[in-house]
Amino acid sequence: MEITVAQAIIKFLQEEGVEVIFGYPGGAVIGFYDALYESSLRHVLVRHEQGAAHAADGYARASGKVGVCVATSGPGATNLVTGLATAFMDSSPIIAITGQVRTSVLGKDSFQEADITGITMPITKHNYLVKDPDQVLTIFKEAFYIATTGRKGPVLIDIPADVFMAKINYSYPSNINLPGYKPTYEPHPLQIKKAVNLLKSAERPVILAGGGVISSFASSELIELAEKINTPVVTTLMGKGAIPEDHYLYCGFIGMHGAAYANFTINNSDLIIAIGVRFSDRSTGRVDTFAPNAKIIHIDIDPAEIGKNVIPYVPIVADAKLALQRLKEEVESKDNSKWLEQIREWKEKYPLKYKNQEGVIKPQYVIEKIYEITKGSAIVVTEVGQNQMWAAQFYKVKYPRQFITSGGLGTMGFGLPAAIGAQIANPDKLVIDIAGDGSIQMNIQELATAVTQRLPIKIFILNNACLGMVRQWQELFYKKRYSCTLFDFSPDFEKLAAAYGAYGRRVEDPSEVEDAIYWALEKNDAPVIVDFKVIREENVFPMVPAGGSIDKMMID
């Protein structure tokens, strides 16, 4: 039986196991939305296409499944761009479906036309412009395969309006033929042997776990390996959650605002087993002084990451889970007690800390209280900036996919829509968006989405009335010339919440902090905003100045 391409896509999505899509209609996708009208596929109507992309991304990160978003041609498609770039930088599997102008007017600068495949080429793993209706299903199958295998990432499919309406025979495409795409999963046995031998002679080994460990569901393999060789584990920001933070071998996350003891651990190590990391500049600081005495075993599924930023001693192209399993099978147990003792001393001497002050709310205090009251079990989504770093430092997570943040691109405005995706993926879990007063205003319109979907997301704004991270840089490196970072206006977030039909509350006194958190946690039928008026001048420490060596931190 012949059905329209639009109907076929929806049928395919359901057969592929997609339960929800995030989108926003428009002229070029009317055909798709018409087919959706009579389908059982859940559609979440966002209020801005950027929100759809971030929500799909948050859904993917929280669930490990593919996130799907839909937008119309032209401005709808270009509004997805930041979301795609965010997902691309953090290797998050999402499928973006965009409408395009009719094939007969393609390339003529038609109304709402944008060359979205051209625009998104550098920020997608792959993209397609579908002109032949008979190719649609094959392309969708390929797109899902590409997005979810190897190093995961976003794939965009651009479909002209007339193609949506063309009739095709539906059959689920079971074969894919991608001769140019063959990810390597199994580690090479010789490389594993080399790694095992290096480990034997190492005196100060450390495991560096990144987002790849979470992406490949390799957390338990990581912990088993670490325990077998009694080796400390540090993570990158994206690796947070790969190992429970109360685990005896966990030693913090490294980098610009990482724990001092984490940076000391990695920089004084003589062997780094790096898994699913890309040695980003925010993690390594100055590369030529990064872990100067360490040999690096670099395990990553993306061959292009190996040797890109640091030169490894043993490169291993493989899936994190398989590589960790092989390593665990072959390594011998190890006694690192002297090394662990040294790290314990660093932990004691240089803990993450802040000073409470009479009568003012410290942002770190707010996070600590949220952590205590939620017993460390909430899914924490963050915005970007100081709020993100304080959340990373003071909210200790227990399991993978519990900490969701825009690491690579550093996208302000990511938190709220990503929290929507995370909450939809986990309807029974507590989802918190740690926000700043700057970031939250970048996608505040998604509050409407959260309200209409009755999502009880807790939005905790650390409101310091400024763009805190840039303000901090200006204070420290630009002679306190606070150019355009101090807000002299802030919306009344309490009223703003009310206007949207959400719960809102402002907190100005430290003594109210706990009560406000309990109050927020009680609400379960709508989102909650708690606007914590925190001290403006608080800085994130430790801090490695940009381009500096990661063991040369400003501690406070």
Add this chain to the structure above:
Amino acid sequence: MKHTLSLLVENKPGVLARIAGLFSRRGYNIESLAVNTTESPDISHITLVVDGDERVLEQITKQLYKLIVVLKVNDFTNFPVVERELALIRVSSDSNNRRAIIDLVEIFRASIVDVSEKELIIEITGDSDKINAFIKNLEPYGIKEMVRTGRIVMPRGMRLNSK
């Protein structure tokens, strides 16, 4: 150091844009480019000349392989290859110097493909050095226009690798 890369890619729309975009956004420079069909209609052939040390080249190769449309990347830099470029050169010429130019054309085994009162169009194929040498010899007569293809290469049948 200059490297000659030979790529097999899927013959699909936008392939060249993907490759060119990759080079520009990662800061690599393409010095020469030739794109052709192959004996298979689904596969195109791209020959690129790029400048960079071993590490840069390794990154370029790996990044190219990340493109779904790229099937094979060969670095023919240290391989015995047949290397060819083609150039069309419009050179000023009148009855006084025509003979001298024809002599040059014969020495370089080029050919004259168009003649008019005041100019000639010469076609030459060969490796870069030969074409550069020919151009240098023609310069005194006045080159008015020149069009040159990118380099194409093919590995030789007898791979006389010294190693």
